[in-house]
Amino acid sequence: MKTNQKIVSLFFALLLLFVTACSSNNSSGSGDAASEGEKVTIKFAAWGGPEETQELQDLVDQVNETASNYKIELIPIPNDYYTKLQTMISGNTAPDIFYLSQEWVPSYASKNVLLDITEYANNDAGLDLGDYYDEPLRTSTYGDSLYGLPWISQPVVMYYNTAMFDEAGIPYPDNTWDWDKFREIAKELTKDTNDDGRLDQWGFTANGWPPADIWVKSMGGGFFTEDGEVVLDSPESIKGLEILHAILHEDGSVPQASTIEQQGLAEMFKAGRVGMFFGGASDDLDRIENLKVEATVVPQGTERATFNWIASVVASAKTKNPDITYEALRDMTEAIHNWKIVPPVKSLTDKIQEIEPRKPDSTVEAIKESMPYAKGVTGHEKQQELDSLIWDNLTGPLIQGNGTPEELAKKTAEKLREFIANNE
Amino acid sequence: MSSKFKKILKENLVGYLFISPWILGMILFTVGPIFASVYISMTNWDTFTTPEFIGFENYQNLMNDPKFWKALQVTFTFALFSVPLNLAGGLFTAMLLNQKVKGMKVFRTIFYLPSVVSGVATALLWRWIFNTDVGLINTVLSKIGITGPNWLGDPDFVLPSYIIMSLWGFGNAMLVFLAALQDAPVALYESADIDGATHIHKFWYITLPLISPILLFNLIMGIIGGLKIFTEAYIVGGAGDSALFFMLYLWQNAFQYMKMGYASAMAWVLFAIILLITLIILKSSPLWVYYEGKKK
Numbered sequence: 001m002k003t004n005q006k007i008v009s010l011f012f013a014l015l016l017l018f019v020t021a022c023s024s025n026n027s028s029g030s031g032d033a034a035s036e037g038e039k040v041t042i043k044f045a046a047w048g049g050p051e052e053t054q055e056l057q058d059l060v061d062q063v064n065e066t067a068s069n070y071k072i073e074l075i076p077i078p079n080d081y082y083t084k085l086q087t088m089i090s091g092n093t094a095p096d097i098f099y100l101s102q103e104w105v106p107s108y109a110s111k112n113v114l115l116d117i118t119e120y121a122n123n124d125a126g127l128d129l130g131d132y133y134d135e136p137l138r139t140s141t142y143g144d145s146l147y148g149l150p151w152i153s154q155p156v157v158m159y160y161n162t163a164m165f166d167e168a169g170i171p172y173p174d175n176t177w178d179w180d181k182f183r184e185i186a187k188e189l190t191k192d193t194n195d196d197g198r199l200d201q202w203g204f205t206a207n208g209w210p211p212a213d214i215w216v217k218s219m220g221g222g223f224f225t226e227d228g229e230v231v232l233d234s235p236e237s238i239k240g241l242e243i244l245h246a247i248l249h250e251d252g253s254v255p256q257a258s259t260i261e262q263q264g265l266a267e268m269f270k271a272g273r274v275g276m277f278f279g280g281a282s283d284d285l286d287r288i289e290n291l292k293v294e295a296t297v298v299p300q301g302t303e304r305a306t307f308n309w310i311a312s313v314v315a316s317a318k319t320k321n322p323d324i325t326y327e328a329l330r331d332m333t334e335a336i337h338n339w340k341i342v343p344p345v346k347s348l349t350d351k352i353q354e355i356e357p358r359k360p361d362s363t364v365e366a367i368k369e370s371m372p373y374a375k376g377v378t379g380h381e382k383q384q385e386l387d388s389l390i391w392d393n394l395t396g397p398l399i400q401g402n403g404t405p406e407e408l409a410k411k412t413a414e415k416l417r418e419f420i421a422n423n424e
Numbered sequence: 425m426s427s428k429f430k431k432i433l434k435e436n437l438v439g440y441l442f443i444s445p446w447i448l449g450m451i452l453f454t455v456g457p458i459f460a461s462v463y464i465s466m467t468n469w470d471t472f473t474t475p476e477f478i479g480f481e482n483y484q485n486l487m488n489d490p491k492f493w494k495a496l497q498v499t500f501t502f503a504l505f506s507v508p509l510n511l512a513g514g515l516f517t518a519m520l521l522n523q524k525v526k527g528m529k530v531f532r533t534i535f536y537l538p539s540v541v542s543g544v545a546t547a548l549l550w551r552w553i554f555n556t557d558v559g560l561i562n563t564v565l566s567k568i569g570i571t572g573p574n575w576l577g578d579p580d581f582v583l584p585s586y587i588i589m590s591l592w593g594f595g596n597a598m599l600v601f602l603a604a605l606q607d608a609p610v611a612l613y614e615s616a617d618i619d620g621a622t623h624i625h626k627f628w629y630i631t632l633p634l635i636s637p638i639l640l641f642n643l644i645m646g647i648i649g650g651l652k653i654f655t656e657a658y659i660v661g662g663a664g665d666s667a668l669f670f671m672l673y674l675w676q677n678a679f680q681y682m683k684m685g686y687a688s689a690m691a692w693v694l695f696a697i698i699l700l701i702t703l704i705i706l707k708s709s710p711l712w713v714y715y716e717g718k719k720k
Contacts, residue, residue: 083679090471107682111472258556258577384680392665400577400663 109142136344148314155374218301308374503650514597539595
């Protein structure tokens with residue numbers, strides 16, 4: 001009898017514990033009680049590998065030391081970042097501040113998940129918005145509101161293997177190159193070095209990266225205008241796609257798609273099998289052992305253009321203390337500017353080598369030159385669906401050689417217009 | 425409360441207590457979400473804002489979504505070939521492993537080993553095996569003068585690649601078949617031998633009927649597994665949408681396009697399809713499944 005009663009009470013005790021443990025999650029999400037001089041906890045979600053996370057943790061510790069009213073707690077999310085983030089937000093345990101890549105900003109902002117920081121930023125004497133490059137700032141803006149501060153802005157530049165150029169007796173690429181010159185040299189660098197009848201050195205490589213944007217925009221075209229109008233089927237855009245198509249399928253200067261897929265796009269360059277590579281500004285391509293690599297800007301068409309990979313730190317709309325969260329967001333972002341390259345602010349462009357001493361002069365020059373014209377994504381609330389649509393109808397078939405650039409561009413443009421019209 | 429009921433409750437309380445963690449977990453993390461997803465499938469929900477009830481609109485939209493049909497087609501074509509091949513492969517291997525040969529335990533372990541390897545590792549391994557230039561398959565083919573295809577890059581070869589890859593996992597079916605084969609009474613085979621039966625006779629008239637219940641089990645599990653393929657598709661990919669498996673498209677909708685309602689509707693459609701197929705197979709089973717001691 002007694003034992004039974006004990007068991008019953010134990011059962012309910014456990015049940016109670018379980019239920020409270022589950023429900024308490026709801027409130028633990030964001031910064032509790034700023035009262036009585038206690039520091040507000042600001043949860044900060046970020047992606048990154050183990051090494052990067054350790055560096056970021058050190059940075060967070062530094063920021064926390066100088067902060068008087070908050071304490072940032074880092075939540076590293078090494079894999080499946082957006083799946084995890086989406087689940088946390090849906091479950092009301094959103095981190096107070098978090099990384100958000102440019103293509104997700106309109107999607108999150110339109111769903112009212114992000115804190116509008118326009119007022120805070122405008123009234124913040126300690127913040128100089130004018131110091132930011134326009135393009136990164138544009139990608140953290142949705143409608144007329146600012147939803148975050150960019151922490152990185154990496155223009156795509158062209159890395160090249162100097163040994164390969166020396167061997168072929170070709171002068172190094174520079175900022176005067178256009179696509180014709182580029183194609184010509186890429187063909188010259190492509191060869192069978194050991195005479196086994198199979199190519200083992202290529203001039204260039206592409207498999208969906210680098211983004212087709214680069215070619216399209218350099219010929220004066222684009223996927224969308226800044227107002228979101230589809231211009232993918234304009235003659236300029238088609239011209240750009242035709243150049244990319246020729247590089248992929250006519251010149252023979254690019255490895256087979258399957259070879260690239262399995263040996264790795266950048267890995268082939270690092271292994272010294274590819275002469276020229278378009279990479280992000282902070283890639284480690286120019287510090288590979290036994291490989292001398294320099295960089296310059298990507299070749300020009302009728303205009304100068306390159307892709308810009310941008311990410312921001314944003315805040316959750318549900319954060320408990322927006323004022324303090326904004327402060328933490330600003331301090332954290334500014335700290336990151338001095339840690340990661342390329343900082344999206346003009347005042348630090350000359351300090352790239354102080355931030356990242358391993359970056360060679362030529363790469364730094366290429367970055368500086370690219371920054372003013374490097375463009376990010378236009379941004380749409382359903383960017384992911386647009387990206388799938390573009391991949392399925394344009395990029396994928398273009399890489400496989402199924403269809404002419406003109407056909408593909410026209411078909412894709414039609415589908416994009418239809419999609420946008422249906423989702424307005 | 426009647427005293428009888430009280431007594432039963434008292435007697436069983438300890439039992440319930442012991443299974444309570446499972447019951448709680450089951451209700452909270454399985455039954456709850458299942459019921460929730462019925463509702464979610466009738467809403468327009470981006471997972472961030474409040475779900476908006478739209479009735480059966482998601483289901484209607486599915487019917488007009490070419491990618492949904494493409495995903496169904498890809499998935500069913502895959503299952504149509506992969507399931508029978510896996511059953512045949514599993515059964516054949518189980519029969520080989522049922523022979524009396526020295527060191528059989530080692531062989532059994534070896535053949536079962538692939539089924540223990542994690543799906544992600546397997547998928548990564550197969551990507552290399554299918555490599556056009558340096559992959560195992562094409563290297564072997566080139567030795568005998570055949571230029572192998574671009575397995576994962578050529579839309580026509582993507583599904584065959586997946587079907588070949590799926591054969592890697594027949595170990596589970598094989599194990600169950602092996603257990604069934606070992607259960608088969610030796611006396612039956614001995615009398616058949618005396619009557620002068622051939623190997624084919626013995627297989628057709630003794631082995632197959634005896635293991636037919638197991639065949640039924642493996643068939644149903646195989647179909648469910650085949651239609652739910654995700655890990656391989658997520659890791660390996662494939663040219664264009666030739667590897668757009670149902671679960672992959674479902675995941676894309678849920679976590680990339682943030683259309684959780686639509687994804688839930690997809691899940692229920694797949695559930696209905698699997699349920700229907702399973703019911704048809706179960707109803708048809710008296711025609712081809714033999715249960716000992718049960719007269720037709």
